[in-house]
Amino acid sequence: MDCLHLFLLFTFTFACSSTISTRADLPGTWELVLADAGISSMHTAVTRFNTVVLLDRTNIGPSRKMLGRGRCRLDRNDRALKRDCYAHSAILDLQTNQIRPLMILTDTWCSSGQILADGTVLQTGGDLDGYKKIRKFSPCEANGLCDWVELDDVELVNGRWYGTDQILPDGSVIILGGKGANTVEYYPPRNGAVSFPFLADVEDKQMDNLYPYVHLLPNGHLFIFANDKAVMYDYETNKIAREYPPLDGGPRNYPSAGSSAMLALEGDFATAVIVVCGGAQFGAFIQRSTDTPAHGSCGRIIATSADPTWEMEDMPFGRIMGDMVMLPTGDVLIINGAQAGTQGFEMASNPCLFPVLYRPTQPAGLRFMTLNPGTIPRMYHSTANLLPDGRVLIAGSNPHYFYKFNAEFPTELRIEAFSPEYLSSDRANLRPVIEEIPETVRYGEAFDVFVTVPLPVVGILEVNLGNAPFATHSFQQGQRLVKITVTPSVPDANGRYRVGCTAPPNGAVAPPGYYMAFVVNQGVPSVARWVHLIA
Structure with a gap:
């Protein structure tokens, strides 16, 4: 029995491999935005000028896009190219779908970022010469010449590799965690780095405290989730204001490859609901298993409740490396990823091509809707971003240490957009x-x-x-x-x-x-x- 028949038989319980074509009977549509962006975007951000910043790591050898104008990056410690004239960042103009290369100097591999109050993209950390680096990209009109600026007068107190950034109520940014960095610090800098033992307490053999999920709650505290545990953190006093119950289903953070979103704030804005979905089976990363099935469990918790507990649900598919994108309606699009393995280079298989819509206002058991599948596997190092026109931009996917095009899951230079059902022609009059x-x-x-x-x-x-x-x-x-x-x-x-x-x-x-x-x-x-x- 082929995968499509299994899919129908089990009522959207299992997803199919990359051989399955687009299903016209399911909601949503796909389009190819750009056949060759030249770089594979590991990090992606939309700017207020309706452009998109695409960013990869530098220490990766040739991309398919030259910097041009005689520009080259010189780095004698680069493991691939000492004189690198290839672009590793670019700006995409959404009006013309044209790409302009950008110059990034230090390695942004597995770094973090945030959008500042003035619209500037703040970029922090990375590997090697980027470990303590702070970078900025101040966006401009699509025909402008804005580019990355690497700060020379300030750097991170602790190197950040696999850290998380979150903008705060006053517009400053907290920079949290990273491999071997169980601390927090701030941009603009204040008081150096502050010890945050929670991250050390939840670390295990496969490191599942990396890229912690951080959400700013409407009470001004932070909801921080790492491994299978969460706390409410008062960053002003550096104290844990609350410990939440552990989430069933094992670790969720890198490399276990779940995802998280805070649902829309509304009403009196006093209630914040956090959802954490998907992940690898514990041990898959340690065993370097590419075919251990992912799980599809989701936990939902009212983080601001006086007695918070996790409400458990199951997605239609087991999924790792899925992106959870807040749509303008308040629904959540879960897209990208795989159904087996774990995060890491060449450590996943069985792409999950079916997006899923999570409808938080529906009763439990009815919240998930399976959507029209794509045809391009989006594995490790892929991204998804909401666009101003309501589409979701899909970029990246490079599960290899360098660019590799002759592989089962090649380095992906194509950029797509997924249009949810609300953009269908029969709703145009609304x-x-x-x-x-x-x-x-x-x-x-x-x-x-x-x-x-x-x-x-x-x-x-x-x-x-x-x-x-x-x-x-x-x-x-x-x-x-x-x-x-x-x-x-x-x-x-x-x-x-x-x-x-x-x-x-x-x-x-x-x-x-x-x-x-x-x-x-x-x-x-x-x-x-x-x-x-x-x-």
Whole structure:
């Protein structure tokens, strides 16, 4: 019995290998954005200029994109090329799908990042000469010449390899963890590095405390998950405010390859719900097993509850290295990854080509919907990012130490986009268009959004703010969606609807920065407009 028949027989319990073609009877569509980006993006971030920063490691030998203009990177310690004239970062223009190479000097392998309040991409750590490095990319118009800047006047106190960054309510960034770094520090720097013993306490033989999942809670504390344990951390006092029960199902963090998301904040913004999904079987990394089946369990917890407990669910597929992307509607897209093995070079098999939609408002048992499968395996070092038009950009996949194209799962230079069902043609008449919205809003400020919709509006038009996270290693660092308070829409004489809005109350609910503002009508989002949220 072939894989497709097994899929139907078990009602979406098992996914198929890369031989399965696109299924027109399942929701969502795929498109090829770029046939050859020249580099494979290990780290990806969307900018407020509707461009996308693609970033790989430097110590990897030739890419398929030259830097041009006579530029080369000189590094006598580089294991592959001492004189490297190839690009390892690039900017993608979403309007033209054109690529412009960027110059990155130090090694960004398994580094971390965050988007600052002014829209700058902050990039921290890496391997070798990048171990303590801090880099910035200040984005510009697509036809500009902005490029990476490596800071010479400041560096990390502790080297960070496999660390996590999270923007804080005041716009500063906490930089947490990494291999052998059981500490936290900040950018801009303050008080050096601070010991964080929780990370050492949860470390095991296969290191499952790397790339910890960090979420800023609306009470201003941090939810930090590593291995199978989580704490609420008061970073101001450097104290653990709460310990959560362990999550069943074994380790979830690198290299066990689960993922995590905080669901949309809404209402009075006092409640935060965290979801952690997927992962490898314990021991798969130690045994270097490529065919040990992944598990598909998800834990969901109300992190702000007085008595928090994990509610367990099962995805339709076992999955490792899946990206959990917050959609403008508040649903979560789970995409990319594999069904067997673990994270690491050439340590996974059986690609999971089927995306899954997690619908948090549905009852338990009905929250997962299987979507239209892709055809390109997206394995280790792949990424997924929400775009302002509501699509999800899919990039990367390089499970090899260098670029390798003659392999079962080759280095992937193609960039795709997945369109959720809300972008289907039969919903086009429901799609709002933002005609007018302020470019800048302050915390707690009342403001109006003017919208047109092809069909008369039925119900409430939502206005939801989604930020641009830094996507790497199956986790969207800093990801956030806030459903702001709105009044019922009122049509005016020009056929526009006025939606009265109130901005988020403070930086704990929504840290300062640029947000994609989506208007959502009956589950169908507009193209976003960028709004700068400030104090």
